Amino acid sequence: MAVSDHVNLEQFMEGVKKRNPGQPEFVQAVHEVAQDIFEFMEDKVEYHEAQILRRIAEPDRIISFRVCWEDDNHNVRVQRGWRVQNNNAIGPYKGGIRFHPSVTESVLKFLAFEQTFKNSLTGLPMGGGKGGANFNPKGKSDAEVMRFCQSFMTELYRHIGPDTDVPAGDIGVGGREIGYMFGQYKRITNRWEGVLTGKGQEYGGSQMRPEATGYGAVYFLQNMMKHKGMDVEGHTAVISGSGNVATHAAEKITQLGGKVLTLSDSGGFIHDPDGIDQEKIDWVKHLKTVKRGRISEYADEFKGATFHEGRPWNVTADLALPCATQNELNEDEAKALVSNGCKGVSEGANMPTTLEGVKVFHDAKLMYGPGKAANAGGVAVSGLEMSQNSERISWNHERLGEMLTDLMKGIHEKCTEYGDQGDGYVDYVKGANIAGFKKVADAMLAFGVV
Ligand code: GLU
Numbered sequence: 178m179a180v181s182d183h184v185n186l187e188q189f190m191e192g193v194k195k196r197n198p199g200q201p202e203f204v205q206a207v208h209e210v211a212q213d214i215f216e217f218m219e220d221k222v223e224y225h226e227a228q229i230l231r232r233i234a235e236p237d238r239i240i241s242f243r244v245c246w247e248d249d250n251h252n253v254r255v256q257r258g259w260r261v262q263n264n265n266a267i268g269p270y271k272g273g274i275r276f277h278p279s280v281t282e283s284v285l286k287f288l289a290f291e292q293t294f295k296n297s298l299t300g301l302p303m304g305g306g307k308g309g310a311n312f313n314p315k316g317k318s319d320a321e322v323m324r325f326c327q328s329f330m331t332e333l334y335r336h337i338g339p340d341t342d343v344p345a346g347d348i349g350v351g352g353r354e355i356g357y358m359f360g361q362y363k364r365i366t367n368r369w370e371g372v373l374t375g376k377g378q379e380y381g382g383s384q385m386r387p388e389a390t391g392y393g394a395v396y397f398l399q400n401m402m403k404h405k406g407m408d409v410e411g412h413t414a415v416i417s418g419s420g421n422v423a424t425h426a427a428e429k430i431t432q433l434g435g436k437v438l439t440l441s442d443s444g445g446f447i448h449d450p451d452g453i454d455q456e457k458i459d460w461v462k463h464l465k466t467v468k469r470g471r472i473s474e475y476a477d478e479f480k481g482a483t484f485h486e487g488r489p490w491n492v493t494a495d496l497a498l499p500c501a502t503q504n505e506l507n508e509d510e511a512k513a514l515v516s517n518g519c520k521g522v523s524e525g526a527n528m529p530t531t532l533e534g535v536k537v538f539h540d541a542k543l544m545y546g547p548g549k550a551a552n553a554g555g556v557a558v559s560g561l562e563m564s565q566n567s568e569r570i571s572w573n574h575e576r577l578g579e580m581l582t583d584l585m586k587g588i589h590e591k592c593t594e595y596g597d598q599g600d601g602y603v604d605y606v607k608g609a610n611i612a613g614f615k616k617v618a619d620a621m622l623a624f625g626v627v
Pocket residue numbers: 271272273274343344345346347348374527552553555556557559
């Protein structure tokens with residue numbers, strides 16, 4: 178059959194929309210990948226015949242379940258939990274768990290789809306998955322979070338395992354939640370095994386895992402800048418978010434001689450023209466993980482800083498790192514960044530820029546590192562945590578730091594291999610999509626029709 182007999186991009190996307198009604202985030206993520214992959218597959222009849230992209234865009238399975246728990250006032254509460262196991266062609270399903278009121282099946286399907294490409298790009302043997310629940314940890318007591326996590330794991334445990342599916346953290350799921358879930362898994366199964374990553378250092382967690390996503394996003398930015406003969410030193414940066422990814426990105430920018438101007442949360446952002454230095458970053462880490470407070474409190478603590486509602490993208494800076502959540506940077510905000518002289522964007526979050534925003538960056542030939550490449554350092558060190566758990570060893574901070582630096586360099590190289598436009602501009606979206614796709618696709622071809 179000739180390639181021309183197969184569906185084109187528009188027909189393919191029509192089908193995706195029809196099969197996934199009311200799931201805009203998932204359709205958006207597939208669209209972003211499909212436009213590059215269709216171009217890449219133009220002369221590759223085997224991928225068309227085996228319907229590879231269609232198969233990757235159809236999760237292997239979606240598990241959805243009820244999560245009942247009791248709050249501190251003895252009210253019975255009911256949440257919905259999911260695990261989306263998208264693709265395990267190149268390794269066990271791997272990807273985080275998100276607890277947030279905005280979690281839907283569409284959001285988790287998009288994240289699991291993205292994760293498949295991201296994990297492939299790391300070069301480590303990990304498939305793609307994602308899970309979560311529409312549970313809001315904000316304002317809940319530790320005891321409530323514990324009961325929720327235990328109830329969630331009481332269902333999830335039967336679907337995961339160190340060679341099957343290895344969840345980790347994501348928005349709303351950090352060290353505390355991983356601890357409660359790991360404890361429950363161990364209690365139910367009577368097995369100590371590396372079934373979750375992002376664990377505490379005391380019980381099999383990897384050094385460098387907390388820092389990995391944020392540091393990795395800055396290393397990716399550093400690689401993009403180096404490719405253009407530039408350096409982070411002396412440059413200003415706007416960062417969104419104030420969680421694990423944002424604070425570690427801020428830390429690495431600062432260590433490399435850059436100046437961080439903003440951090441944010443769902444209430445708004447703080448702007449500190451003096452720069453958010455290490456002492457202030459440590460204060461934010463404490464605020465967010467121990468006090469569980471709001472970023473607006475920063476402006477009361479540090480003079481010169483101001484709090485504003487909305488998002489930080491209108492603040493003038495050389496670099497931008499969206500490290501909060503999906504679709505947090507739209508077309509107008511992308512235009513504002515470009516017209517304010519922004520030189521580079523590196524995404525610590527997953528799909529933070531809308532499709533229209535990405536187009537603005539590409540049209541302006543801005544250095545733009547999409548999340549699936551730029552934030553892959555987190556899951557990469559998770560992959561290293563899996564190896565350490567299997568081998569019953571632990572590597573030190575320095576060694577893991579070197580491995581993370583090398584992994585991010587390798588991801589950058591893969592992106593340039595497929596994304597170089599020939600005029601000195603690198604389309605990192607295209608590079609990441611094609612490099613991530615190829616490995617998974619070739620593995621799937623080897624398996625036949627399964
Ligand atoms: N949730 C993170 C991500 O989006 C980490 C996943 C993991 O470590 O498995 O990549």
